[in-house]
Amino acid sequence: MDHPRIYRLSEHALTVELGSQLSRETNNRVFALQQALMENPAEGLLEMVPAYASLTIYLQSGIFQDLSRGRTVIVAWEQRIREAIAQSDAYSQWPGKRLEVPVCYHESLAPDLEWVSMQIGLSCEEVIRVHTSVVYRVYMTGFVPGFPYMGITDQKLNIPRKQKPALRVAAGSVALAGRQTGIYPLETPGGWQVIGRTPLRLFNPGSTQPFLFHAGMEVQFVPISLEAFTQYHLDENQHA
Amino acid sequence: MLKPGMQTSIQDSGRTGFRRLGVPLSGFMDPVSASVANWLCGNEADAALVEQTLHGQEWLVETGGIMAFCGGGARVFAGLECLPQGRAISLQAGCILSFRPDPRGCRSYLAIEGGVSADLPLGSASTYLPAGFGGQDGRVLQAGDTLESALRNALPGVLNRAVVKKERQVSIENWGIDLSPLLFSDEPIRFMRGPEYAWFDQKAHALFREAEFRVSAQSNRMGYHLEGTSLVRTGEVELLSTAVTTGTIQVTHQGRPVILMADAQTIGGYPRIGQVAAVDLPRLAQLRPGERIRFREISWEEAEKLYFEREKWMRELKEAILLRSKR
Numbered sequence: 286m287d288h289p290r291i292y293r294l295s296e297h298a299l300t301v302e303l304g305s306q307l308s309r310e311t312n313n314r315v316f317a318l319q320q321a322l323m324e325n326p327a328e329g330l331l332e333m334v335p336a337y338a339s340l341t342i343y344l345q346s347g348i349f350q351d352l353s354r355g356r357t358v359i360v361a362w363e364q365r366i367r368e369a370i371a372q373s374d375a376y377s378q379w380p381g382k383r384l385e386v387p388v389c390y391h392e393s394l395a396p397d398l399e400w401v402s403m404q405i406g407l408s409c410e411e412v413i414r415v416h417t418s419v420v421y422r423v424y425m426t427g428f429v430p431g432f433p434y435m436g437i438t439d440q441k442l443n444i445p446r447k448q449k450p451a452l453r454v455a456a457g458s459v460a461l462a463g464r465q466t467g468i469y470p471l472e473t474p475g476g477w478q479v480i481g482r483t484p485l486r487l488f489n490p491g492s493t494q495p496f497l498f499h500a501g502m503e504v505q506f507v508p509i510s511l512e513a514f515t516q517y518h519l520d521e522n523q524h525a
Numbered sequence: 526m527l528k529p530g531m532q533t534s535i536q537d538s539g540r541t542g543f544r545r546l547g548v549p550l551s552g553f554m555d556p557v558s559a560s561v562a563n564w565l566c567g568n569e570a571d572a573a574l575v576e577q578t579l580h581g582q583e584w585l586v587e588t589g590g591i592m593a594f595c596g597g598g599a600r601v602f603a604g605l606e607c608l609p610q611g612r613a614i615s616l617q618a619g620c621i622l623s624f625r626p627d628p629r630g631c632r633s634y635l636a637i638e639g640g641v642s643a644d645l646p647l648g649s650a651s652t653y654l655p656a657g658f659g660g661q662d663g664r665v666l667q668a669g670d671t672l673e674s675a676l677r678n679a680l681p682g683v684l685n686r687a688v689v690k691k692e693r694q695v696s697i698e699n700w701g702i703d704l705s706p707l708l709f710s711d712e713p714i715r716f717m718r719g720p721e722y723a724w725f726d727q728k729a730h731a732l733f734r735e736a737e738f739r740v741s742a743q744s745n746r747m748g749y750h751l752e753g754t755s756l757v758r759t760g761e762v763e764l765l766s767t768a769v770t771t772g773t774i775q776v777t778h779q780g781r782p783v784i785l786m787a788d789a790q791t792i793g794g795y796p797r798i799g800q801v802a803a804v805d806l807p808r809l810a811q812l813r814p815g816e817r818i819r820f821r822e823i824s825w826e827e828a829e830k831l832y833f834e835r836e837k838w839m840r841e842l843k844e845a846i847l848l849r850s851k852r
Binding site for chain 2 (some may be wrong): 292
């Protein structure tokens with residue numbers, strides 16, 4: 286398939302697909318394109334949603350009829366997007382803050398750890414060691430508020446999603462799916478394999494900093510004991 | 526609030542600017558009914574109001590004022606009097622409003638003059654239940670909750686005081702807007718081809734256009750799950766997760782279509798066979814669990830044209846309401 290591919294997502298949204306594989310290089314280009322469009326904000330631009338290998342551009346409803354002047358919206362925007370892609374080559378680096386994330390891998394907080402360990406043929410200790418040995422990048426945030434999609438996990442941890450999603454996954458659950466790792470910010474249903482839990486709060490809509498994770502961040506998981514996890518929760522609640 | 530009904534929450538036109546962080550748009554499921562209810566009360570289209578799924582709400586009016594309701598799923602009574610939809614209505618203190626079942630439609634909108642007062646986390650009053658924020662403490666409304674007018678959002682000099690007659694508990698404006706032809710037709714839901722349309726074979730395409738589906742009982746503000754024929758994919762390629770939006774028709778690994786609605790997740794990983802035409806979203810929002818649904822394909826050019834026409838029609842409708850209200 287040829288990239289970039291520009292397609293309509295809805296009457297007032299376009300997606301620019303820059304690749305179809307999970308790669309750091311393609312993801313850099315997504316952010317570079319977002320940066321280029323932010324620096325020259327075009328009339329009618331409402332917001333953008335970067336993903337692994339695509340950037341979605343939401344347009345204000347009501348404004349683009351005049352902008353497109355009889356042309357379809359996609360024709361009116363295609364040229365602008367192609368220019369932005371050409372310009373965006375200048376921004377190849379995406380600055381990422383590093384964050385240490387404590388994770389308790391105790392069996393009481395890791396409902397799928399044992400199953401994962403059996404499936405991939407590593408001991409639970411080995412799974413934890415491999416999971417914490419890589420510095421991950423947050424490729425995107427989404428699905429629900431504050432969910433970080435991180436990668437790329439070691440090939441040894443490659444495990445498919447659950448056939449049947451769990452009805453309740455606890456907030457803070459650290460999980461695996463394919464070559465991705467992520468953290469559930471809220472208690473929601475979920476299909477990823479849960480191998481631990483962080484005591485950190487990922488999303489707090491009442492705070493001045495509602496989101497813990499932002500795309501581009503580097504993340505290092507640090508194993509903590511159940512005692513430390515419990516203590517962390519107590520401290521959090523005292524501050525709250 | 527005396528009784529909460531099935532699922533009643535505060536909504537406005539939605540929360541923009543945070544979709545890149547996973548915060549959905551939320552807001553009115555049926556923006557046409559909601560906007561008209563707001564205009565009739567002299568509010569801007571995006572003012573916060575009460576959205577109810579099906580029926581069961583009951584309210585005691587503590588302070589008199591103007592309200593309007595639009596949508597479907599409920600008929601509203603003030604005592605024994607059935608109140609018309611799509612009209613400005615003046616209520617005096619002491620009135621009890623009850624939302625009784627109506628077989629037609631699914632979502633009703635109760636607007637009050639000045640808009641409903643609510644917290645605005647991340648810039649919007651819309652309640653997003655999965656994360657528990659917005660509206661009334663991030664939850665559905667409960668018996669004992671009080672709605673207050675925000676006394677803002679008002680369109681300048683518009684409010685029709687003529688409707689208020691002090692001697693009557695209920696005074697009804699003598700003109701109104703009937704949205705039922707737009708909301709309740711049996712026509713198929715129009716869709717455009719989605720980015721992964723070609724991932725499905727001709728048989729699946731034909732089934733999707735011709736088969737009849739049923740809205741499942743699991744359907745909610747996040748999405749409508751459709752029951753009926755399975756849509757089988759040709760390959761095994763996994764989609765690299767990417768943006769999805771209201772109206773996106775995803776197909777799960779079991780071949781079941783899911784139409785994302787107002788609380789749509791921001792990112793999805795299932796192939797997208799189609800996108801519902803934005804002009805048909807209000808009609809879709811009025812379909813209730815168990816109802817049948819069929820699809821008809823239109824081109825993207827046609828969809829944009831319909832969308833422009835709808836926007837123009839909405840602008841004209843607003844002007845007409847304002848003109849009449851000023852008299």
